[in-house]
Amino acid sequence: MAEEREYSVVIVGAGPVGCALAVLLRGQGIEVDLFERTSASGPVGSGHSFNLTLTSRGLSGLPHPVKRRLYHRGTVLTKRIIHHRDGAISTQRYGTADAHHLLSIPRQVLQELLRDQAVRAGARIHYGRECVGVDAVRPAVTVRDKDGRRTRHEGDLLIGCDGANSAVRGAIAASAPRHMQVTRRSIAHGHAEITMDYTDADPSGLHLWPRGDHFLQAMPNRDRTFTTSLFKPMVGSERRSHFTGLDSAEAVRGYCSTEFPDVFDRMNRVGSGLMARLPARLYTVDCSPYHYRRTVLVGDAAHAVVPFYGQGVNCSFEDAATLAALLGKFRVTGESEIAAVTELVAEEYSRARVAPGHALARLSLDNLAELSSHVDDPAFLARKSLERRLHEEHPDLYTPLYQLVAFTSVPYDEARRMYRESNAVLDGLCAGRDLHREREQIIGEYARVREGGLSPSGTAARQPGGVR
Missing domain, CATH: 3.50.50.60 (FAD/NAD(P)-binding domain)
Structure with a gap:
């Protein structure tokens, strides 16, 4: 040899x-x-x-x-x-x-x-x-x-x-x-x-x-x-x-x-x-x-x-x-x-x-926007607090973006894609709601959506090929 x-x-x-x-x-x-x-x-x-x-x-x-x-x-x-x-x-x-x-x-x-x-x-x-x-x-x-x-x-x-x-x-x-x-x-x-x-x-x-x-x-x-x-x-x-x-x-x-x-x-x-x-x-x-x-x-x-x-x-x-x-x-x-x-x-x-x-x-x-202004915004901080609590209760369903980027080996492009997908669901659940008073309710709804394939409105999410 x-x-x-x-x-x-x-x-x-x-x-x-x-x-x-x-x-x-x-x-x-x-x-x-x-x-x-x-x-x-x-x-x-x-x-x-x-x-x-x-x-x-x-x-x-x-x-x-x-x-x-x-x-x-x-x-x-x-x-x-x-x-x-x-x-x-x-x-x-x-x-x-x-x-x-x-x-x-x-x-x-x-x-x-x-x-x-x-x-x-x-x-x-x-x-x-x-x-x-x-x-x-x-x-x-x-x-x-x-x-x-x-x-x-x-x-x-x-x-x-x-x-x-x-x-x-x-x-x-x-x-x-x-x-x-x-x-x-x-x-x-x-x-x-x-x-x-x-x-x-x-x-x-x-x-x-x-x-x-x-x-x-x-x-x-x-x-x-x-x-x-x-x-x-x-x-x-x-x-x-x-x-x-x-x-x-x-x-x-x-x-x-x-x-x-x-x-x-x-x-x-x-x-x-x-x-x-x-x-x-x-x-x-x-x-x-x-x-x-x-x-x-x-x-x-x-x-x-x-x-x-x-x-x-x-x-x-x-x-x-x-x-x-x-x-x-x-x-x-x-x-x-x-x-x-x-x-x-x-x-x-x-x-x-x-x-x-x-x-x-x-x-x-x-x-840049987060460092220069968002970290001083009560609405932003309420959302981050919700995300943190969501991850603590359901780490397999949601991970905050910073944590994906800094503390995992998931490629940056994949981390960005994963966060955008999970955040789209969370955005729908948070719209028009009080993130302090309704935090636990939102977390529970998010878990049901991600585990059961439901849309944020509670209906079955559309699957590939138009199957419901």
Whole structure:
């Protein structure tokens, strides 16, 4: 019997996703080389960062030792803590079980931890190497070092993990425009980090100040500091833009003192600080498919989404776990099989991940309204309370959307479809009714409809083919 031949993989981008993928691939004995544009000691991201939130969806595909280290460095969040305009504070739990929590971790901390794990696992990281050319057929990447020298590196599979401005994706789209369609869309909102002394606040939840079309959020860190970000619509040109109505330090101070009076005295020099750090615009990147020949895109290179669902990194880690599993499934015993098998892996990966990635983009955009206004709406909160109670009494018949998205492995597109179907029934039962006084009655009716095939009106639901 012929001996199995191990793959060799070239990854462009040694950020959190590239390093997580390297850890998974090295666990299978695959040779991994990562090429990273920045230096080993360079900063991560643009300087407009906010904490990343991991949930069981993204964590489930990582090795147990990695998960243990992540929990040691991150902060467990079990709830939203809502700061209302009138000064009242309320809480909203993320789910119905202890496992339904977020793990908040600064991007730089996540990067350093996963980079260390990748190196320990035997991955080779080459810093100061910018991708300047892609050969998707061989496959190979040409990189340029800081002195301008160019070198070419080949592998059995080339993987673009180089973020929303992916050079790998750009090279594929330019060389094979009929194969890969790429769409980039900016939204009205941008974000900027605000320095705020909030060390005495409750560290077990994500703090949120919803204010209509804008909101402030504060995410606790392990050292009891908070990463605080403002999300708000922007105006101005791409090169010189600012938050709507906040074109001076005085305007910023007036805005913060009015909108967030409970924490304004903790925002030292917020006016000059926000003027010095202009907001970053938020945008999405969609492409289809996620591969071309023997090159694949993973993470933001394939699907950059806005952060309003907190699932971008989880989707990216799912990408990595899916690709690693496929490489483990399709083994090769000789050079003659490599091209055919790796192209098959790329096709299967793309087939599995494109629909979930597009669904998450839609879910993330939809969730902006929830964060900025709905969480402060009594009618919305009454409906969420009903949904939570319905799930507790009938977990096999109804699961809230957030729980499906964050705390299960149901693909995002399937989770969205399941929720829309179940919610259509619940909408019919809730129409025109008092969700507080009639909650138990609605729950009972919902269970009878779903178990007995009745329509919300109590008549038999129409079956396929017109049979009643």
